[in-house]
Amino acid sequence: MVDIHCHILSGVDDGPDNYMIFKEMANRAVSEGITRLFATPHHLNGKYENKKIDVLKYVDLFNGYLKKENIPLVILPGQELRIHREIFHTIEKDEVLTLGNQNKYLLLELPSGEVPDYTLEVVYELLLKGITPIIVHPERNRGLLSDNNLLYELVQEGALTQLTAGSMIGQFGKKVKSFSEKIIEHHLSHFIASDAHNVHTRGFCLQSAYERIANLYGIHQTYYFKENAELLINGQHIITQKPLPIRKKIFGLFYS
Template structure:
């Protein structure tokens, strides 16, 4: 399996602290059936600044260490970029790292409490530059939880989304699990990823999430998410299903 979002690079953010922990995470990822991982350290959130060149250096080193340790996992380049008014300055300075450094997709993080007023504008401007933002874990954003329609608008504008596997299996509570399922039901989710930070509570739960998705929506939906991750890895466009708007009252709709 392919995981497009995780914090496995050593000593960059609140994920792995050092190379030893990164190798332990890698072993767990392999045990969990993952073969390719996009390493996506935080950038421009209130705590961490991790520019492209630093991420590339660290990813190269981790790939070398994985080979030395005979761990069959390949690390791909990525970055989790917090939405920010300075995002375009950071882009001009070549601090932003698209997935696999291909210039076509980035992971875009919203602050957990709100959706900034300039979000649609940033999505629009990124798309104009040929970069498609993949909004990470929208199911955990308080404003989107309160206003589902806003998520529909962001996807209509051209953003894609990634739901975190732990949300689907209930690790973040019932309401986030329920919203995750609504997002999938309304064709507003395009990828599932672990957002793994460690080998404990924030680990590699991709397989469990896919099992839940298969049980709830059938195997085709799981194939859809797996194939989309493969498309990213192969530098091809993922499949985008037509988003379905939320009705005014959603009763028992899963």
């Protein structure tokens, strides 16, 4: 199994505090059936800066540790980039690290409280550059929660999205859980990932999330997510389902 979003590199961002927790996280990942994972440290989220050159260096270093410890896990390079107005300037400066450094897919984070008014434009411009943005944890964004159709517009534009495993099993509350389900039902998500930060409060939970998805929607839905994550390893085209607008239910009737 492949995890496309997690914070496993100790001492780099808000992931594990020390090497022992890194090792524990790596062992947990293996016990969940994860063989490869993208380490995606935060970049420009207001607190952490992890430029491409640094992440590549850390990933090599930590893969060396895994070999030394005989842990059968491979870390691939990535980054969780916070959207900002000067994003294309940041790309020009070669600070941005796409998944696997392949210039195909980029994990893009929105601020948790809103959807900036330039988001659609950024998605459009990235696509023009041949980079497909994957909007991470849309289910936890308050702007998208209050206006569900903003997410439909972004996906229609060509953005992909990734739900957090913990959201599917209620770790972020009922609202986030039910919005996650709505997102899947309207074909507005393409990946499930752990966004793991540690082993206790923010662990991997991928197995439980996939079990929940299989129970709700059938095993084929889990294959869809799992296969898409695998396809990112080599920057291949992923499978998409036709996005559906989320209609509001008012007084028992549906409105667009």
